[in-house]
Structure formats: C-alpha cells, structure tokens
C-alpha cells in the first residue's frame with residue numbers, strides 16, 4: 001500500500017504502511033533498508049523465468065483440479081502433491097523470513113520479497129485454478145486487444161479500474177482501499193480475512209494452513225465470478241459487461257492481499 005498521495009500527512013513509514021505494528025515495521029526496516037514492500041512486490045515475477053531463482057516459477061500458483069464453475073475446492077494432497085506450489089512456498093519463505101531459525105540475512109531478504117509477492121498472487125482466483133492453466137489458454141478480447149483470461153484478471157481489470165476511477169493513479173487507488181478497510185465498506189469484514197492459523201502452522205505435508213485458507217477463499221470466485229460469465233460468451237469483449245461485473249472482486253481481493261500481508265509481516269516480526 002502506497003499512501004503517498006492520501007493527504008493524511010504523517011511522517012515515516014507508518015504513512016505508507018498503515019497496518020504494520022512496531023515489530024512488523026522493524027522487520028521491514030531491517031530487511032528492506034531504504035525501500036518498502038510495495039517497491040519489491042514484482043521482483044519475484046522478474047526472476048522466475050531463468051537463472052538462480054528459476055526453481056520458483058511454479059511457486060506463484062496452485063492448480064486446483066476442481067471443476068469450475070460447477071465445483072470449487074482446493075485439496076493440497078491433490079493439487080500440490082509434489083510441494084511445488086504456492087501453499088508450500090508460503091510456508092517455506094515464511095519460515096525463512098522470520099527469526100525462529102537462523103537463516104542468513106540475504107535469504108531472509110529474499111524470503112520477505114517472495115512473501116510480499118505470493119500473498120498477492122494467492123488472492124487472484126486464476127492463480128488457484130487448473131482450468132486452462134489458470135486461464136492462460138483462454139484467448140479473449142479486452143477493449144479490442146487480444147489477451148487471455150489470466151491476464152484479464154492479473155492486469156487488464158486492475159489497470160482499467162485505476163484508469164477509469166482513480167485518474168490512472170495507483171496511489172490514489174491504494175488510498176481508497178486503505179480507507180475502505182479502516183472506516184468504510186470493508187471494515188466489518190476485514191477481521192474475517194485473517195486466517196485463524198499463524199505463521200508456524202503447517203499441515204503434515206508441510207503446507208501453510210493459512211495459505212490453504214486463502215487459496216480456498218480465492219478459488220470460490222472461480223465458480224461465482226470468473227468462469228460463469230466466461231462460459232456464457234467466450235467471444236464477448238471482456239472490457240465491457242464482464243469488466244463491470246468483476247472489478248469489485250479485484251478490489252476486495254487486493255484489499256485482502258494488503259491487509260493479510262501487513263498482519264503476516266507483523267507475525268513474522270514477532271518471531272524476532
């Protein structure tokens with residue numbers, strides 16, 4: 001969350017990171033000196049294709065082999081049998097980011113950057129979906145341009161939302177999301193976005209129980225929003241009615257990502 005333009009002038013990092021507590025802010029200051037989580041949020045995508053981090057390429061998603069839009073569920077024994085998926089990666093990097101084991105600082109820094117990214121990815125319904133490789137195989141039109149359903153949810157809907165309603169200013173969009181959580185339409189629901197499971201809770205497969213909760217939550221949108229309106233007319237322009245019926249889901253999923261991330265960093269910081 002970048003609140004630079006929010007108008008709630010305040011000095012220091014609490015201005016840009018309103019949901020961090022002291023221990024969370026200390027971990028961020030220690031592991032990301034001179035920068036902030038939002039500034040490193042896309043790093044994991046830039047390193048996954050080749051080189052020393054290419055082993056992380058499948059850590060960005062879990063292929064739920066359910067049957068959307070008829071049936072939506074996530075079962076880690078079915079969908080992450082080899083551990084090469086986001087609910088395992090969140091467990092691994094959460095351990096590595098904190099202080100409960102003696103991880104080298106460079107690896108703690110990497111781990112925090114992966115956590116920032118994966119807690120966002122896991123809120124995107126098509127990052128929790130095997131159908132069409134998470135919609136990558138569904139070629140569609142969006143405002144006249146050729147794209148695919150995965151990119152519609154990753155990029156096209158949020159970009160159009162920010163352009164149409166926030167003067168193309170992502171800081172203004174972030175401020176709106178923060179206000180909705182603090183005092184607005186998300187306030188009463190926000191506590192329910194936090195899993196009852198903490199940073200150390202894993203199942204016998206080594207997968208994060210909180211991350212499984214988050215995956216189940218996102219996967220439900222594959223049955224309610226993402227796929228029904230796709231199946232109704234795959235050749236529609238997705239920048240029209242489909243967009244209008246989907247941007248509220250993108251808003252709330254982005255809100256969950258930021259709110260959960262701050263809480264998770266606070267809990268990671270509490271291990272130090």
Ligand code: DCM
Nearest residue numbers: 055089092093096103107108110111
């Ligand atoms: N790592 C991981 N899974 C792997 C390999 C490595 O989560 N299969 C993590 C552990 C460390 C970082 O990557 O945080 C570097 O690992 P290593 O010390 O093995 O190079």
Ligand code: DCM
Nearest residue numbers: 060061063126127128133134136150
């Ligand atoms: N992706 C996904 N599920 C899959 C395969 C890929 O969610 N089964 C994501 C990872 C990237 C995007 O889709 O964010 C594009 O994938 P790629 O770069 O592999 O084409």
Ligand code: ZN
Nearest residue numbers: 045060117121
């Ligand atoms: Zn990603």
